[in-house]
Amino acid sequence: MAKSVPVEKSRGLSLWNLLFFVLSLGGLMPLSTWFALSLLLGAWYAFEIKIARPPMFWMGEPVPSDKMNPFTFTRILRNQGFILGYSDLRGNPLWATYALTSPESMAHLRPVDGFISDWRTLNRVSPEYYTGSGYEPGHLASIYAIGKVYGQEAQLDAYRMTNVTPQKQGLSNKLWERLEALEMDHYAKQFGKIWVITGPIFDPPVERLHKSWRVEAPDAFYKIIVAPEAKTMLALVIPQTVRGDEPLEHYVTSVDAIEKRTGFDFFPELDNAEEDRLEASVNPVPWNLREMAHTSAKHAGHKAENRPGSGGGS
Numbered sequence: 001m002a003k004s005v006p007v008e009k010s011r012g013l014s015l016w017n018l019l020f021f022v023l024s025l026g027g028l029m030p031l032s033t034w035f036a037l038s039l040l041l042g043a044w045y046a047f048e049i050k051i052a053r054p055p056m057f058w059m060g061e062p063v064p065s066d067k068m069n070p071f072t073f074t075r076i077l078r079n080q081g082f083i084l085g086y087s088d089l090r091g092n093p094l095w096a097t098y099a100l101t102s103p104e105s106m107a108h109l110r111p112v113d114g115f116i117s118d119w120r121t122l123n124r125v126s127p128e129y130y131t132g133s134g135y136e137p138g139h140l141a142s143i144y145a146i147g148k149v150y151g152q153e154a155q156l157d158a159y160r161m162t163n164v165t166p167q168k169q170g171l172s173n174k175l176w177e178r179l180e181a182l183e184m185d186h187y188a189k190q191f192g193k194i195w196v197i198t199g200p201i202f203d204p205p206v207e208r209l210h211k212s213w214r215v216e217a218p219d220a221f222y223k224i225i226v227a228p229e230a231k232t233m234l235a236l237v238i239p240q241t242v243r244g245d246e247p248l249e250h251y252v253t254s255v256d257a258i259e260k261r262t263g264f265d266f267f268p269e270l271d272n273a274e275e276d277r278l279e280a281s282v283n284p285v286p287w288n289l290r291e292m293a294h295t296s297a298k299h300a301g302h303k304a305e306n307r308p309g310s311g312g313g314s
Contacts, residue, residue, distance in 0.1 A: 056083040058228065059267035064263055071090065079141075091216060095140075095198070096140035099195050100188040118161050125212070126161070131211070133211055136173070170241075175248070176238070183196055192229060193228070220238060221240075222238075233255060236253060237257070247290065256279045
């Protein structure tokens, strides 16, 4: 039997504890130390903005349409293999994006014990909030794909609660699983390299988990898959109310429609003419959804094989 990877409940100080610690030293540190600290933080921020983050996006990071709207404000959290925009106000990642290729050999992954809180957030969401809530902890960045392509450390990052959002069982364990199987097992092979951006959609009225007001429950989820070489996109919006056996082609939409519902401008660096063509298009033909979905349903055992306690997640 495979040995589980030990997962710490917390990987470091919370931001509040760190801030309190720094402020408590304020009266003890000379001006030169504060200056050196400011330079260090500035260098780190410049590294994040100019060097580390740009390669993790296709055509730029998502931009809120209304920058004064607090419900679309996110803090960007960079992880091994994927990057996401997290909302402390909603207790959800509002988007996550990653690139997938078809590796010659898959990484061997050891089992993981379960989801963990993320020390980088102001809103420390715990896996216990989901117990008895009627929702499952659904991940945005595919645990199965991220682990297989980027390795064990990336898989551990995908188990952070900042990659988790409330999903109903029919979506989490069925339709979403089939879609993730398509990403990794078919589209990455078919197109050579794909980019995925995915997230929740919130409609009024606001619903929060009854165990914690910190976590808002989404009404639907979007996924956009881009094949840059083929110059085509697949966009879907799937509601929480699905049974799980519906045809995926029923949920095909346009990127423009997703932007209106989420309040984000995706791919802002795309050429205007190309953006107009791709984002308005609803063309599932290159993705062969009907045939692929039937095949993926037969092989979508990744989530059951890899869910917490048995080795990962899809």
